[in-house]
Amino acid sequence: MAQAILNRIATGDTDAVQDCLKTYGGLVWSLARRMLRNSEDAEDVVQEIFVDIWKNAERFDPSQSSETTFVAMIARRRIIDRIRYSARRISPDSLEDVLVEPTNRGDQTIQTSVEANEAAKALAALRPEQQQVLQLSIVEGLSHQEISDATGMPLGTVKTHARRGILQAREILGLGSTEIRKEVSA
């Protein structure tokens, strides 16, 4: 049933809007709260995200991704926009939360979805430095420069880890094309 929600929205089934909110509200809210760290910003952006989801519902292609991943992608786009244009800066206090080792996150409630398990496997397959950079950029929403400042890694190294990490994860998740596979093994 969940896989049909976006298709139903695309056809104008307003009943599906509430199903969408019930099914993906927690996901979208959690992504926004984690990356924005400000409740007011998160509330504003979540409202915008759901409008984006309705607008983009007809673009969802089940052969490309799960509906959950598609919704998460739409959400991240809007959250990233908000971060970039609100000139968000991390404070020294927040760094302690951000700079935890990727393996030390077992205390959180982990979503036991297919996507979460796939993501965990993909992350676990990466080198620790790649994991850390991707955690800070994708999960925490830090720019490469901010990661460099926070970790002391040279900016070029941060970019390399991010690039190789995401390429490898893309391959592991089966989302990559053959054209750039050689980069992964480099």
Add this chain to the structure above:
Amino acid sequence: MNENIEETMLDLLCKKATYGLNPQEEKQLAELEKEMGREGESESFELTAATLAMADLDTSKAMPANLQSRILAEAERYFDKTPESRASTVSAFVSDEAPSGSLFNWLGWAFAAAACLALALNIFYTREQSTIVQGTLPTPTPAEKLTPLQMRQRLIDSAPDLARADWGAGNVKELTPSGDIVWSDAKQAGYMRLSGLPVNDPNKETYQLWIFDETQDDKTPIDGGTFTVNSAGEVIIPINAKLQPKNTKMYAITVEKPGGVVVSKREKIVALAKRET
């Protein structure tokens, strides 16, 4: 030459997926994708980042009820002005006092028709009890055509986690409501059986149910939907929760302005029910 382009493109694709691009970079990436004949490739990188973002996401904290209500209100505006959405036949969050001329007004007519049908069937098949329902209906299959009373009984018979509570007086002392409320977390469905509430004029005011549960602060209980009482005697009303209640502990019915409110001032609480089981 191509290797340089490939390198630049990869940098931009990764940056877009992890932290986004500025307008100049977006334009550059679009041009490169076109030049390389790989339009749309960036989405696979974004999907990768989106998947990774869910790796250890704590989704246990529910979205605030007022935010959910704002989104539903936004949905009403959005789909009301989107022509293709008018093909829709059912809305689970339509209020029973929708603004005139909107899609939801049209849906109100559909529900009124459904309510009339339910009433007619009820009278025809049971001839026992006057049961009038307005508001949203959990949808039985067309072949079943169950009455609200039958749907309530079916829920009671089939939900092992059923919570039940009896209605009592609120802060409007002259009212002595009676009846009960049943709710199943597993089925996310429930019914109110109510007597003793006065018939209301939906153009002036509406009844609104509030659900207190473990997911929400008591200051912001879950909106259980609005409803109209248009007949004396017992009424059975399906619950239309705007969020997914869990371990409900109390229910309240307030009188609000037509269409209901996001947060009640709780000036007129006409009925209260505390969970017993």
